[in-house]
Amino acid sequence: MLQIAKYCALSALLALACNGKTIQDRHGPRKIPDGLMFGAATASYQIEGGWDADGKTENIWDYMTHKNPCVTDDCLNGDIANDSYNQYKRDVEMMRELGLDFYRFSLSWTRILPSSFPDKINEAGIQYYNNLIDEMLRYNIEPMITLYHWDLPQKLQEMGGWTNPHIVNWFADYARVVFEHFGDRVKYWITMNEPREICYQGYGDVTKAPKLNIKGFAEYLCAKNLLVAHANAYHIYNNEFKAKFGGVIGITVSAHWYEPETENDSEIADQTMQFEWGQYLHPIFSESGDFPVSMKEKIATKSAAQSFARSRLPEFTADEVALVKGSSDFLGLNHYTTYLVNNKTSDINSVPSYYDDLGGTRYQSEDWKAAASIWLKEVPSGFYNLLTRLRNLYNNPTIMITENGFSTRGGLEDDDRIDYYVSYLDAMLDAIDEGSNIAAYAAWSLMDNFEWMRGYTERFGLYEVDYKSPQRTRTPRKSAYVYKQIIRAREIDYHYKPQMTGMTIDTRK
Ligand SMILES: *[C@@H]1O[C@H](CO)[C@@H](O)[C@H](O)[C@H]1NC(C)=O
Ligand SMILES: *[C@@H]1O[C@H](CO)[C@@H](O)[C@H](O)[C@H]1NC(C)=O
Numbered sequence: 001m002l003q004i005a006k007y008c009a010l011s012a013l014l015a016l017a018c019n020g021k022t023i024q025d026r027h028g029p030r031k032i033p034d035g036l037m038f039g040a041a042t043a044s045y046q047i048e049g050g051w052d053a054d055g056k057t058e059n060i061w062d063y064m065t066h067k068n069p070c071v072t073d074d075c076l077n078g079d080i081a082n083d084s085y086n087q088y089k090r091d092v093e094m095m096r097e098l099g100l101d102f103y104r105f106s107l108s109w110t111r112i113l114p115s116s117f118p119d120k121i122n123e124a125g126i127q128y129y130n131n132l133i134d135e136m137l138r139y140n141i142e143p144m145i146t147l148y149h150w151d152l153p154q155k156l157q158e159m160g161g162w163t164n165p166h167i168v169n170w171f172a173d174y175a176r177v178v179f180e181h182f183g184d185r186v187k188y189w190i191t192m193n194e195p196r197e198i199c200y201q202g203y204g205d206v207t208k209a210p211k212l213n214i215k216g217f218a219e220y221l222c223a224k225n226l227l228v229a230h231a232n233a234y235h236i237y238n239n240e241f242k243a244k245f246g247g248v249i250g251i252t253v254s255a256h257w258y259e260p261e262t263e264n265d266s267e268i269a270d271q272t273m274q275f276e277w278g279q280y281l282h283p284i285f286s287e288s289g290d291f292p293v294s295m296k297e298k299i300a301t302k303s304a305a306q307s308f309a310r311s312r313l314p315e316f317t318a319d320e321v322a323l324v325k326g327s328s329d330f331l332g333l334n335h336y337t338t339y340l341v342n343n344k345t346s347d348i349n350s351v352p353s354y355y356d357d358l359g360g361t362r363y364q365s366e367d368w369k370a371a372a373s374i375w376l377k378e379v380p381s382g383f384y385n386l387l388t389r390l391r392n393l394y395n396n397p398t399i400m401i402t403e404n405g406f407s408t409r410g411g412l413e414d415d416d417r418i419d420y421y422v423s424y425l426d427a428m429l430d431a432i433d434e435g436s437n438i439a440a441y442a443a444w445s446l447m448d449n450f451e452w453m454r455g456y457t458e459r460f461g462l463y464e465v466d467y468k469s470p471q472r473t474r475t476p477r478k479s480a481y482v483y484k485q486i487i488r489a490r491e492i493d494y495h496y497k498p499q500m501t502g503m504t505i506d507t508r509k
């Protein structure tokens with residue numbers, strides 16, 4: 001009830017019609033459709049630790065944090081993190097406590113291929129992931145593997161990383177090794193996690209490794225090569241493994257909802273979405289393929305005005321357009337928050353740069369409920385609007401929500417996180433009621449972890465991790481009890497008040 005009232009109040013604030021279905025009072029619990037899978041997500045560098053264990057070599061996050069420890073807010077790194085390299089059995093126990101249908105985790109490229117290439121396969125790395133996968137399958141928890149969640153081998157970075165077109169082959173070789181070793185047991189595959197964060201933040205800015213900051217160029221080279229590498233890996237799985245193993249493979253993008261500030265800002269809001277996530281989704285999920293037209297035009301026009309010989313956005317060849325188009329069995333979606341957009345020129349943009357190419361200004365309302373992360377505000381209507389837009393733009397693709405969550409500064413009584421989860425799940429159910437084809441939902445995150453540049457200062461976990469204890473002790477927060485109840489009852493009960501009296505393993509598992 002509380003959530004619904006807020007949902008509509010926010011919509012009114014944004015001068016939107018409140019979606020009819022959400023207006024109705026929900027006194028009773030709301031059913032979750034059959035077949036929707038529930039999970040939780042993590043990523044290798046954020047939880048594994050064991051940075052140099054048993055032959056693993058440096059990736060770009062190891063390298064960056066070792067070279068300059070205070071690149072992160074707390075001057076800490078992922079050397080040990082949660083020690084999941086050693087504690088994976090406890091991790092699986094937590095999945096059983098929650099009653100998860102699936103668990104999304106990523107593989108460390110340099111743990112499997114210490115030279116970056118398949119000339120030498122690290123058996124200890126393969127064994128670690130076999131142990132984790134087998135432990136999950138013992139309890140009927142489906143593994144969902146992300147091949148690339150930001151921890152590129154440092155050696156490949158020194159050869160240009162995602163700006164070097166040869167990475168299409170490097171990634172293909174790595175993907176093939178992974179499919180060969182784990183494909184018999186793993187049915188859900190994600191090639192890349194969040195291309196925008198990889199390319200824009202890592203290559204066009206300084207907010208992720210490798211902090212290249214070559215604005216208006218490197219992020220576009222990265223985007224093209226990453227999409228071709230993704231598509232190539234998709235076709236490798238389809239051609240060489242799918243008939244034998246029968247799994248599905250897709251890509252995960254991050255997508256905020258961008259709400260026009262006034263009726264006059266809808267065009268810039270649309271263009272913002274075409275840049276921010278259409279850049280990666282349009283080439284794969286649209287009927288025409290290729291980068292979005294408005295994005296190609298804006299960057300070409302700016303580039304010409306700036307006296308460049310050609311557009312700073314590289315072109316796909318016709319063969320590449322065809323290779324990339326349709327190269328995903330599902331759309332993996334990470335969604336957290338919403339921004340307002342207007343077409344006022346922002347004077348903080350460098351020229352040339354991605355945001356100068358795009359234009360307009362993005363900001364968040366002071367009235368929105370804030371998480372610990374500066375970029376994260378709670379706006380469930382934005383989730384509904386985004387899911388509706390994706391359904392309409394891309395012919396209702398199968399969507400797997402691969403991340404959604406809320407950060408705090410720690411503590412077990414996390415009512416704000418519960419409020420976020422319940423209201424976002426509610427918004428998701430509204431979209432499902434109207435026809436959105438949503439197959440899975442993963443909470444970010446199973447447990448607290450290394451939050452990239454924020455170190456351990458921002459906590460996203462259903463389980464709290466004690467970084468002072470040698471075992472990295474994990475304790476369920478109140479939100480873990482609520483999530484468990486939603487999964488077990490397959491309904492959202494807006495009045496559920498958990499007794500935090502000790503977590504037991506769900507007997508179904
Ligand atoms: C939108 O633009 C029109 C034409 O310039 C103007 O009259 C109107 O006031 C604008 N609306 C808002 C909400 O700013
Ligand atoms: C934004 O404003 C600029 C400068 O006034 C204008 O040229 C451009 O067409 C506007 N773009 C959109 C999408 O409204």
Ligand SMILES: CC(=O)N[C@H]1CO[C@H](CO)[C@@H](O)[C@@H]1O
Pocket residue numbers: 080083086087470471472
């Ligand atoms: C159980 C276990 O392996 N704990 C290890 C966690 O990490 C610390 C620091 O590396 C080790 O000292 C513990 O033995």
